[in-house]
Amino acid sequence: MNNKHASSHLPSSPYSARQAVPVRELHAGYREEILNHLLQLNDEDRRLRFGTQTPDEVIRHYVESLDFNRDVIFGVFNLDLELVGMAHLAYLPERKGEARAAEFGVSVLPEGRSQGLGTALLQRSAVHSRNTNIETLYVHCLANNKAMMHLAQKAGMTVEYAYGDADACLKLPPANPATIVEEAANAQWAGMDYALKENLKRSNQAWWWLLGRPGLAP
Template structure:
């Protein structure tokens, strides 16, 4: 795997902050939302995400083991603050004389698909990886994971197939002032979007409580 990662494949275009999908970096306080998101995946979606049949106890173990200080986790919330998409950028061990690489994994709930969420998560992880001095972005998945393969090829990744699995990899150019500004701007925008949705949700709850109060009084 690592020899393949050393090949020189580069981005076809620079990262641009998504226009329609705000992506927020997650922290340990989001562990329950991440667990709920993954448990909401159906059996086939779990198989495609993790490469094998994945019962609830395995997902619990995976979420408990997430290290937010070592890796980077990103998410997309809908208007109800439900985590509809998440990506895990896992930093692989550094090997002497080989590119420093990180593995990208993503999942999107059915109600969030065909909305550019997967692409936005990949773009967010790409710019974060560049700013973290990662030289290669790597994806490993089942060869029949058409959604992941489409996403990888759309991003310009080189894909290799073997024994029912697929490896996709992309060499990343170094960070520059533009990527740093992009990441800061995207994070601020995502935080603002989340706060706006949170305030709107609280306002709606208060409004329905107010409307429901006369009925409870009867």
């Protein structure tokens, strides 16, 4: 089993090289959007995300079983309010004498890739973890998941490989006033971004209605 330490570290704010990425915390009312997002993943993307071949019925069960009171789900929406990026921050059971830990899983649709969405989702999850007293953030995936391994190494995670799987680990420092402010600012910003996109979508729908809904006629 080999250890691999990345020389880079998790950025202090969720920026890609070209744009800022607003990340919104999702509640149970977004279950349908989460399901639609995951069903759009092709067979290979599902295998990389869940570690095995994952048919539609398994995804539906996964979404139905999400516990929004226990875990945290983050998402990135496009201009049409479609969920193009999603992260599941799952809190692991507490064990006496061990650090509190959470596991990070992420998926991004093809249209959202190479835009910094994965980095932004990981950053948002890491800050939230710190603010909720999580000391260790884990990622478990297939060793050939190049996108996830790149993301983990870019974040400065320690990565161990064994039997075709990979486990990445990031030790988190305690929360401080800066992380509290950062999360609050990110939440407010993501809320404003969502509201603007929602208003834009409603405006477009109103115009479609006034113009006789072009493109919808048989």
